[in-house]
Amino acid sequence: MKSLVIQKPNQFQMVDKVQPECGADEVVVKVAYAGVCGSDMHILHGNNPFVVYPRISGHEFSGVVAELGNDVSGLAIGDHVVVDPVINCGHCRPCRNGRANSCLNLQVIGVHRDGGFSEYQVVPAGNVYPISNKIPLKQAALVEPYTIAANVFERLRPCDGDSVLIYGSGVIGLTLVQVAKVLGIPSIVVDIVDEKLAVAKQLGAEHVINSKKQDVEAVVMELTGGEGVPLIADAACIPSLVPQILRLAAPAGSICLLGFLSEPSELMQMEVIKKELTIVGSRLNNKMFAKVIPWIESGQLNTEAIVSHEFAFSEFSEAVKQLENSPESTRKVILAF
Numbered sequence: 001m002k003s004l005v006i007q008k009p010n011q012f013q014m015v016d017k018v019q020p021e022c023g024a025d026e027v028v029v030k031v032a033y034a035g036v037c038g039s040d041m042h043i044l045h046g047n048n049p050f051v052v053y054p055r056i057s058g059h060e061f062s063g064v065v066a067e068l069g070n071d072v073s074g075l076a077i078g079d080h081v082v083v084d085p086v087i088n089c090g091h092c093r094p095c096r097n098g099r100a101n102s103c104l105n106l107q108v109i110g111v112h113r114d115g116g117f118s119e120y121q122v123v124p125a126g127n128v129y130p131i132s133n134k135i136p137l138k139q140a141a142l143v144e145p146y147t148i149a150a151n152v153f154e155r156l157r158p159c160d161g162d163s164v165l166i167y168g169s170g171v172i173g174l175t176l177v178q179v180a181k182v183l184g185i186p187s188i189v190v191d192i193v194d195e196k197l198a199v200a201k202q203l204g205a206e207h208v209i210n211s212k213k214q215d216v217e218a219v220v221m222e223l224t225g226g227e228g229v230p231l232i233a234d235a236a237c238i239p240s241l242v243p244q245i246l247r248l249a250a251p252a253g254s255i256c257l258l259g260f261l262s263e264p265s266e267l268m269q270m271e272v273i274k275k276e277l278t279i280v281g282s283r284l285n286n287k288m289f290a291k292v293i294p295w296i297e298s299g300q301l302n303t304e305a306i307v308s309h310e311f312a313f314s315e316f317s318e319a320v321k322q323l324e325n326s327p328e329s330t331r332k333v334i335l336a337f
């Protein structure tokens with residue numbers, strides 16, 4: 001089988017490997033489609049502190065069950081499946097408290113261990129979710145980015161009547177807009193690229209703001225009668241925007257941060273305390289596949305809208321060029337096997 005191996009930062013090659021063997025509680029998946037994510041680019045360039053090289057990356061993938069371990073039940077060879085990349089230990093403090101994605105022994109498929117940029121991959125059976133044959137496998141590969149958005153709303157704990165301000169109209173921003181819509185939460189989206197905002201609008205955002213052309217604070221305060229927004233999700237992840245995000249939060253509001261940068265942000269205690277804000281982080285997803293799959297099966301999410309390019313798996317280097325040379329016109333890039 002062919003696997004895309006990142007041998008060391010900035011060096012990858014297609015390698016012929018032996019098909020992985022299946023342990024008793026594992027499943028071998030014949031990969032059909034895999035999404036390429038910003039974090040794959042970080043692994044490629046040596047900017048992910050969790051990675052040991054060589055590594056097969058890829059944490060957003062769908063496929064067909066090719067082999068089953070002896071102890072696996074509820075799955076059959078030929079089933080269409082998607083794989084939750086979050087592997088947790090089940091017994092540390094976060095796991096005991098229902099916070100699998102904050103596990104002390106967290107292993108992310110495609111980061112800490114080999115992932116979906118391979119014709120076949122072996123994964124724990126507990127991470128494999130069967131999907132209806134009605135969902136094309138290409139759409140199924142997009143479940144993972146929507147679980148990021150689903151997790152954000154779990155962390156934000158919306159109340160009836162809340163609206164959300166979403167920073168960033170990239171892939172994650174667009175999944176947030178769509179999940180907000182499924183949950184009945186109106187959204188305002190901020191970005192610096194009109195083309196990106198147009199997609200958010202098409203997907204149901206009530207208002208879009210280009211912060212290069214408009215004063216975000218003035219527009220948001222006008223839209224909310226001076227109150228601010230009860231829920232804010234930051235999928236632009238620019239550390240210097242945090243003070244503005246704090247100012248735009250409504251009293252008793254919640255802010256969810258998603259960024260992985262270690263550059264510090266300024267935090268004004270006055271804004272947090274006088275409005276008694278809740279600031280939370282969200283990392284990957286906490287068992288959100290079972291929530292998102294039915295949304296896709298029932299046609300509530302427009303998965304096609306977040307994909308801008310498709311390449312054959314063998315054209316991985318073209319996919320990288322697309323993501324890196326044309327970010328303004330690129331959304332999700334997907335690899336077809």
Ligand SMILES: NC(=O)c1ccc[n+]([C@@H]2O[C@H](COP(=O)([O-])OP(=O)(O)OC[C@H]3O[C@@H](n4cnc5c(N)ncnc54)[C@H](O)[C@@H]3O)[C@@H](O)[C@H]2O)c1
Pocket residue numbers: 038148167168169170171172173190191192193196211235236237238241257258259260282283284285331
């Ligand atoms: N915590 C998590 O689980 C998690 C998961 C996935 C992605 N992320 C993070 O979320 C972020 C977004 O990921 P993505 O895949 O959507 O990336 P993306 O590049 O597709 O989207 C980023 C968007 O932010 C916009 N942007 C840039 N500067 C801005 C500004 N000043 N104001 C408003 N918008 C601005 C860009 O135009 C772009 O549309 C990344 O930083 C990524 O690391 C976090």
Ligand SMILES: [Zn+2]
Pocket residue numbers: 037038039059060145
């Ligand atoms: Zn991703």
Ligand SMILES: [Zn+2]
Pocket residue numbers: 088089090091092093094095096102103104105106
């Ligand atoms: Zn654990």
